Amino acid sequence: MGNNGLDIKLKGDKVIEQIPSLKDKALRINLNENIYGTFAEIGAGQETVRHFFRSGGSSGTIAKAMSAYDKDFSDAIYGIESDGRYVTESRLKKMLTHEVDLIEKRLDREKHPNKMFFSYANTVATIDFAKQFKGHGWVGIKYQIEPDEDYNEIILHIRFKETDARLQQETLGILGVNLIYGAYYKYNDPKKLLRYLYDHLDKDQLEIDTINFSGPRFANVDNRLMSLQLVKNGMTDAVMFGPDGKNILPAAVLYKKNILALRGSFRPVTKVNMDMYQKSLEMFVQENKVDRENTFVIFEITLSNLRSEGEIDERDFMDRAELLCSLGQTVMISNFQEYYKVVEYFSSYTKARMGLVMGVNNLIDIFDEKYYRHLSGGILEAFGKLFYRDLKVYLYPMEDDDQIITSQNLKVHPRMKELYKFFAYNGKVVDVPVNDKENLKIFSREVLKMINSGTPGWEKMLPYGTADLIKHHQLFGYDPNKVLEEA
Numbered sequence: 001m002g003n004n005g006l007d008i009k010l011k012g013d014k015v016i017e018q019i020p021s022l023k024d025k026a027l028r029i030n031l032n033e034n035i036y037g038t039f040a041e042i043g044a045g046q047e048t049v050r051h052f053f054r055s056g057g058s059s060g061t062i063a064k065a066m067s068a069y070d071k072d073f074s075d076a077i078y079g080i081e082s083d084g085r086y087v088t089e090s091r092l093k094k095m096l097t098h099e100v101d102l103i104e105k106r107l108d109r110e111k112h113p114n115k116m117f118f119s120y121a122n123t124v125a126t127i128d129f130a131k132q133f134k135g136h137g138w139v140g141i142k143y144q145i146e147p148d149e150d151y152n153e154i155i156l157h158i159r160f161k162e163t164d165a166r167l168q169q170e171t172l173g174i175l176g177v178n179l180i181y182g183a184y185y186k187y188n189d190p191k192k193l194l195r196y197l198y199d200h201l202d203k204d205q206l207e208i209d210t211i212n213f214s215g216p217r218f219a220n221v222d223n224r225l226m227s228l229q230l231v232k233n234g235m236t237d238a239v240m241f242g243p244d245g246k247n248i249l250p251a252a253v254l255y256k257k258n259i260l261a262l263r264g265s266f267r268p269v270t271k272v273n274m275d276m277y278q279k280s281l282e283m284f285v286q287e288n289k290v291d292r293e294n295t296f297v298i299f300e301i302t303l304s305n306l307r308s309e310g311e312i313d314e315r316d317f318m319d320r321a322e323l324l325c326s327l328g329q330t331v332m333i334s335n336f337q338e339y340y341k342v343v344e345y346f347s348s349y350t351k352a353r354m355g356l357v358m359g360v361n362n363l364i365d366i367f368d369e370k371y372y373r374h375l376s377g378g379i380l381e382a383f384g385k386l387f388y389r390d391l392k393v394y395l396y397p398m399e400d401d402d403q404i405i406t407s408q409n410l411k412v413h414p415r416m417k418e419l420y421k422f423f424a425y426n427g428k429v430v431d432v433p434v435n436d437k438e439n440l441k442i443f444s445r446e447v448l449k450m451i452n453s454g455t456p457g458w459e460k461m462l463p464y465g466t467a468d469l470i471k472h473h474q475l476f477g478y479d480p481n482k483v484l485e486e487a
Contacts, residue, residue, distance in 0.1 A: 019199045022174060025181040026055035034147070035184060036107075037118030038099045039065040041176075042074065043087065043137060044124045044169045048176025063103060087125045089249070092138040092155060095121040100142050100151060109147075117151075118143035120180055124158075124172060126165040135160040135168060136251075139175060141183050145217055152215030154183055156197075157249050159207040171205045187217050194229050209236040210249045223247050224321050224331075225314060231303055231333050232312055238334035238345060240298070243325050253330070254349035258295040260284050260394075261332075261342060262357040265305045265444060266320045268451075268476055269327065272396070272442045273299075274463045279432045280357040280394035287392070290353050299324050300332045300342065319475040323466050338371055340386040347389065354391045360398035360405050363429070367412040367420055383419070393429045399440040406431045454482035 020028070029035055030052060039049035039062065049065040052058045068074040074086065078094045085091070099119035107115065124137025140155035158175065160168045178197045186193040190213055197208065208230055213221045227239035227247050241247045262277050277297065285292045301320065306312050317333075324331050336342045339356060346354055365371070366386075372379045398405045407429045412420045423429055434440065442461045450458035451470065459467035470478050 019196075020181075022051055022177050022200060023055045025177050025199075026051045027057060029180060029184065030055060030057035030061045032184075033060055034114045034116050035061055035118065036063055036103075036112075036115045037061070037120065037143065038063050038103060040095050040099050040119065040121040041065075041067050042069060042095075042121075042123045044122070044126050044165075044172050047169045047173030048120060048122070048180070051173060051177045063107075064099075087123050087137055089138050089155065089157070091123050092121055092140050095119075095123065096140055096142040096153070114147055116144040116147055118180070118183075120176060122172065122176065126168045127160065127163060131163055134163065135165075137172070139172070139179060141179055143183055145184070145187060150216050152183070152187070152217045153213070154179065154193075154218075155212050156208050157210040159209060161204055161207060167205075171201060174200050175206065190218065190221050190226060191229055194226065194235075195233060198233075198235070203234055207236050209239060209251075210247050212247055222318065225318065228306075228312065228314065228317055228333055231335055234335075237336065238332055240330060240332045241321070241325075242330050243328045245321070245325050248330070250332075251349055253296060254346065256294075256350050256352060258284070258290045258352045258354070259298065259346050259350060260295060260355045260357065261298045261300050261346070263300045263302065263339070263342070263362070266299065266301060266324060267305075267316070267444050267448055268320065268462060268470065269299075269323050269466065270442050270444055270447060270461055271463055272439050273444075274327070275434070275436070275439050276357050276359075276394075276396045276432065279434075280355065280396075283394060283430065283432065284353075284355045284392075287353055287355075294352070297330065298332045299329045300334060302337060303333065303335045304337055306333070316476070319470075319473075322473065322475065323469060326466065326469055327463060338382065339366055340382045343386050343389070343391060351389070354389060355394055356391065357394045357396065357432075359396050360410055363393065363395055363407075364410060364412055367416040369413070369416070379416075379419070383423070387423065387428055391428070394432050395429055396432045397434055397440065399437070404437075404440070448476060452477045454479065 039046065041048060046065055046067055049062065052062060068077050071086065078091065078098055081088060081091055096119045099121065100117060103117045118141060120141045122137055122139040124135065126135040127133065136157065136159045138155065138157055140153065142151050142153045144151055160171065162168050162171060175197060178199050182193040182196050186196055194211065211226055211230065212223050213226060224241050224245055227241055230236045230239050238250060239247065240250050240253065260281055264273055266273060281297060284290055285295060306317050321331055334342065336345065343354060369379050372382045375381045395407050407424050447458045447461050470476060471480065
């Protein structure tokens with residue numbers, strides 16, 4: 001702790017940032033005579049509002065603080081959830097809307113023309129008595145920046161990592177203060193606001209795996225880009241968003257689902273990628289215990305595939321996202337380099353069947369020992385995690401010197417030959433049939449070069465409609481003038 005209640009971040013001997021203490025943050029909110037609102041906290045005590053009471057000057061800020069712990073009382077106030085659950089985004093939104101509506105009804109705007117109303121709420125489940133489930137929750141704020149302006153909203157989902165309920169409560173309280181402070185004083189820079197949510201917190205205390213910004217002050221915020229920041233900042237291991245471009249909670253869509261995952265750079269997505277997806281899905285749904293209606297397909301991009309000269313190229317990321325979403329796909333961004341980590345992640349949500357779709361080069365890489373030197377059990381430990389469930393790899397062939405490479409004739413390192421045979425000949429690796437051999441001549445990197453250089457002919461290598469999107473939005477460095485000059 002630095003001077004005047006500030007935390008000081010150092011880089012070497014240089015002070016790069018001073019973080020206000022929790023008391024200072026709460027006090028700054030309290031001393032702003034125009035910020036006024038309610039706190040509704042369910043599941044972990046009134047941990048956030050406690051900081052505002054303790055810091056002083058709270059009478060001008062806190063209209064009401066409540067905890068509707070009893071389920072019947074909660075239902076009577078906010079309504080009954082159709083699924084009967086209480087720790088949900090739907091419940092949080094009802095809480096925020098209900099409390100804001102009450103403020104608007106009970107306070108005369110003519111009497112309080114300069115007030116900026118807010119409602120902060122959380123609904124959480126802390127760690128259970130048996131310590132099997134660490135707990136999670138939804139946290140949000142609905143608030144105004146100007147008295148006559150429409151409301152903004154910031155909603156996030158958290159997962160607790162600590163194994164003590166009291167510590168989880170304290171962590172939640174700190175996060176709440178950071179959110180309210182950031183909402184009012186960092187709203188003009190959402191990326192910074194996101195980072196400041198971890199002021200006085202550590203990544204091993206809390207995971208934020210979903211966040212959504214909405215309202216007039218965030219009209220230009222792309223929540224997919226905010227999802228990328230969560231992974232980039234190490235706040236979570238993976239994020240997902242749907243075809244509509246909206247962030248989705250992994251736990252909500254993956255729970256008890258059969259999962260088919262296709263990893264790639266998708267820079268851009270090509271006919272090959274879509275052929276891999278369609279053919280492998282046809283094979284996957286024929287497997288025992290796999291119901292098409294209960295199957296979820298994911299196009300996964302690892303963070304390492306988003307780096308350009310060491311930095312995350314956000315524009316490039318958005319280009320890929322636009323195309324995949326336009327094709328009706330769900331996208332996952334992860335920091336998993338190794339495939340076994342992807343499987344471990346999915347396994348935390350489902351025990352149903354899983355399939356991984358990959359090309360020949362990807363499978364050869366899986367059998368490269370250098371990726372597993374950090375594991376005490378080496379490659380055998382990794383493969384135990386990768387194949388311990390009834391997982392299958394759907395292998396898309398590759399053309400090499402006029403030869404079609406499949407699971408039957410691909411070559412791995414001599415030391416790995418017997419290990420590969422064990423998995424390949426026991427039905428863990430199955431070949432995906434290819435009807436159009438011309439697809440094997442399509443490579444994303446070559447398509448990208450053609451787009452950048454203005455070389456014609458790349459359009460026919462992409463799924464229907466994607467070339468038009470690239471041209472219309474000038475994605476991946478497409479320049480219509482360059483094409484015209486060279487035509």
